[in-house]
Amino acid sequence: MVTSSRVLAADLPRHVGDPVCLAGWVHRLRQLKSVAFLVLRDRSGLAQVVVPPDTALPAETVVEVRGVVTENAQAPDGVELTRPSITLLSEPAVTPPFDLYRPELSATLPTILDHASIALRHPKARARFAVAAAGVSGFRSTLDGCGxxxxxxxxxxxxxxxxxxxxxxxxxFGRRAYLAQSPQLFKQAMVGVFERVYEVGPVFRAEPHDTARHLAQYTSLDAEFGFIEDHRDVMALLREVLAGMTAAIAERVPGVALPRVPAEIPVLHFAEAQEMLGRDDPDLAPEHERSLSDWAKRTHDSEFLFVTGYPSRKRPFYTHPEPDRPGYTNSFDLLFRGLELVTGGQRLHRHADYLTALAERGMDAGPYRGYLDTFAHGMPPHGGFAIGLERWVARVLGLDNVRYTTLFPRDLHRLSP
Amino acid sequence: MVTSSRVLAADLPRHVGDPVCLAGWVHRLRQLKSVAFLVLRDRSGLAQVVVPPDTALPAETVVEVRGVVTENAQAPDGVELTRPSITLLSEPAVTPPFDLYRPELSATLPTILDHASIALRHPKARARFAVAAAGVSGFRSTLDGCGxxxxxxxxxxxxxxxxxxxxxxxxxFGRRAYLAQSPQLFKQAMVGVFERVYEVGPVFRAEPHDTARHLAQYTSLDAEFGFIEDHRDVMALLREVLAGMTAAIAERVPGVALPRVPAEIPVLHFAEAQEMLGRDDPDLAPEHERSLSDWAKRTHDSEFLFVTGYPSRKRPFYTHPEPDRPGYTNSFDLLFRGLELVTGGQRLHRHADYLTALAERGMDAGPYRGYLDTFAHGMPPHGGFAIGLERWVARVLGLDNVRYTTLFPRDLHRLSP
Incomplete structure (x- = not known):
């Protein structure tokens, strides 16, 4: 097994003087006057190998390199591999359509996406998905810790x-079916079984618009739990989850500038927001979300802001109304750096309330019968939220297009690779 | 928040003499001559509440019960709640179509599936999905620990x-597309980025047969990694993963009888298996898998058996051939208690080998162009495996139909709830 005797690039400094075996991709070959350097890339990072000046190895060729770890203050991490013998583990690679060794990938977004599996090898591209994986891990461990x-x-x-x-x-099988837009109805039903549930999975939206924020498939981090007082319990849990996600990233992907999740995220009721903005439309446009975010930053030094109480007619039928304020709901959006990032709230839990809510909207209860049955058989007050993973990572890393944080994006025009 | 002051049923013995608040479902109301017992169910288990004999509360009604924790050697866990005051958190529930308090759900499978969100509340049904969640957690933590x-x-x-x-x-969007049958091609491409990857997600098969083993959607636990010698490295990793999954279940769901994962799972080559069975067909039928499993149990005291070397023509085009044995491959199936549970192996990693393999099978390389490009740009020897979660849980728990370990199964006839 190659891996059994293999040393990772990041571990080289612990092996000074030893003969070792490295394995990875030819990240770059730098020809100097009397010497050449092969920069080898593996999952841990980069290593410098001193090779003869006539060495010819195309970028991305996979090699195994045996040599001796030697101190050199000029080398990255203070060590390099000398006296190497190189074995090819792949064919000599076809030259990539862009240079992976440069600090930034200089190619257009369509080119990057057309060659996604190669572009993702760039250390900066790759790092985004390490952040995503760490964030999801923090999401799960926080919720596991809460039962x-x-x-x-x-x-x-x-x-x-x-x-x-x-x-x-x-x-x-000859019948008409649909791809689920969310696990909403299922996760609610499962509150009746486990009280507290989460799911990390794909959701599907046939978004007819070509925007930087929407894709046909994304990863939804869903949580739902019972025995709450109202939506404020959901917001309190979401705050813990966000703190857990950023903590996991800080631990597993060092060097990422992360937002501070305040102990108390500021809260603004929709009606107050409308008053501040001098509007009376039942929805917030992107520029209003930015303006509210600015306000939270200015007055509360917070990059996060909860807007609560969204009008009933802008929320799905299962949204719990605000008891003392007709027309408003126990729901919220979490704004982060000017963008809506999470939606959540308290749901209806009484069967009769569902029938009323559907009737008020002129919706047929028929297709929801199986779902509604759950509520006839006893459901506690409950609520939850959903975080769009790719959008969250993009916002944390300051990227302006969710395609940069999706491995193989699916949109109006793109169905491959 | 109800939860803030709430005590879980399982924690009652630590609160003897205290006034506490329980919340959960009316699991059962037992009327005796001079007294009645309300058995309350929450996510932690059951609690007994002493109520007046005239108490009328339909099963599954959600209640909050305040009372005093009192020792009673006759009660479950030695404690019960006395002097209760009960508040309804839901409407009085409609009576379920089956008794959830009985040791076993006595209803037909179709009835159980028609009312899945209620049937899943049965402690034994629920426990299966606690086992699944723990298994997945063990899958992830084992692989996280391996980079x-x-x-x-x-x-x-x-x-x-x-x-x-x-x-x-x-x-x-007006074009023809398909639901992915596996993440195979993507996870291989991602070996070029991260070397070692896993995914837990849904896969889709339009299975035209109505069997106890197949569903239209199931949860696939996929792993793929690079820099291997051959399929034996994949088998060694799989063994660690299975041990990690069973250990996680043992820790998180006490009382489940779990299989012992041997330090060395016995291995039988396909050709030897055929010889033992006295056959020369290129595939194993279910009765042959059972017979081989029996052999492993008898001769190696193992419930697990690796069958390796499956003939090329029975394996997908990306399967790596067995170097010294034409017609056979570096692939394997893991049999567990008579059933194929995991499929895996070494994959091709050279671009030219893919073109040859596709040509030999008379397959058009066109649709695979994006996938094949990855191999032109340098890929290490690699391999992986996929575990069907629901099938694995069913087999571990000795259940004969994968519908018992799927929350809301999808099959030829069933598209709801």
């Missing part, structure tokens, strides 16, 4: 989850 | 992943 259970729910459904719009239609 | 990175790949693809058969077809 949550992980679930896996159907992605193929017989009726559209929340509304009829923007769903992908499917031929299901 | 793997979690990924999320597209479930909508432009061409069928491995073969044209049994794929669900989708209308993708």
């Amino acid at each position: 949550f259970t992980e679930i896996h729910t159907p992605k193929i459904v017989g009726s559209a989850t929340e509304s009829g719009a923007n769903v992908f239609e499917l031929d299901y | 793997f990175t979690e990924i999320h790949t597209p479930k909508i693809v432009g061409s069928a992943t491995e073969s044209g058969a049994n794929v669900f077809e989708l209308d993708y």
